[in-house]
Amino acid sequence: MATVVDLDALPAIPRDAEGPVFREPWEAQAFALTVKLHEACLFTWSEWAAALSQEIARAQAEGDPDLGATYYRHWLAALERLVTAKRVVDAAALGQRKQAWIQAYERTPHGQPVQLAIDAHRR
Amino acid sequence: MGEGHHHHGSQAHGEDHDHHHSDVPSDPALRVKALESLLVEKGLVDPASLDYLIDLYETRIGPRNGARVVARAWTDPAYKARLLAKGGLAIKELGYEGRQGEDIVVVENTPAVHNLVVCTLCSCYPWPVLGLPPVWYKSAPYRSRAVIDPRGVLREFGVELGGEVELRVWDSTSEVRYMVLPQRPPGTEGLGEESLADLVTRDSMIGVGLALAPKVTA
Known part of the structure; x- marks a missing residue:
């Protein structure tokens, strides 16, 4: 990068504690899915690292200051990209399933377990 | 930690429904x-x-694992020799093992050499000994500055290196992850492994910090 290095750009550092491993549950789930799919031999760890660094580079190119807080967003995007490229799941199915979950949340009264409807599920 | 969970800004749908149904996640x-x-x-x-x-x-997997490895190396010269020769194997002796088939290389800080670990491309990190990386390790400023201005980065973390100290920066990959073996602090001669492990911080094993000085007991 040809830009001037901003010496004040490092974010505040959680020096006093080891800090939270995951900030939100979905980050932990995305992490665990990746490790499990690797253990199931669906991709090598080098393929994973390449996918993740590509995704980070893409986000930076699109203006993400990339201060670490968006890390698991890049992680998730890399995982989606890798599993669709490997034809483990297809992109359309992912999109449909996401819509099905939105409908499930909107349909479920607050406080009750949210479940996918059979029809949405099958579609 | 002051980091809360935020749900605003990433609503999955635009309309503002009444709130009888479950909140749609981000x-x-x-x-x-x-x-x-x-x-x-x-x-x-x-x-x-x-x-x-x-x-x-x-x-369960976090920097305490690495601290135990360091404390063992400080007290057992034969273990230290194995750790520096074949890091992954020596770490496995204490029961810590990687899941990605990666190797862990341990680099030793001495009065003459200080080591600093980074992953410039993403955030490869020695999980079995340090757990998952802190936010700043994953940030673009750290990833780039650790290479461009490592002494400046160290200064920001409160580590002032003498000009005579050689600074080595290690760029991790998916196959090789690095861990720093910090210098044993002075005044710790009488301490056992457990008390020594308490002096070993996560930052000291990344190389952005030093092991803590022992508490002076009155």
């Missing part, structure tokens, strides 16, 4: 649910094993 949370539910249906992942893995990384 976009990334929905995408993870979509992916996970499809993978579970295909039999590729088992939800219980995901929970187990998450618990492992949240509560």
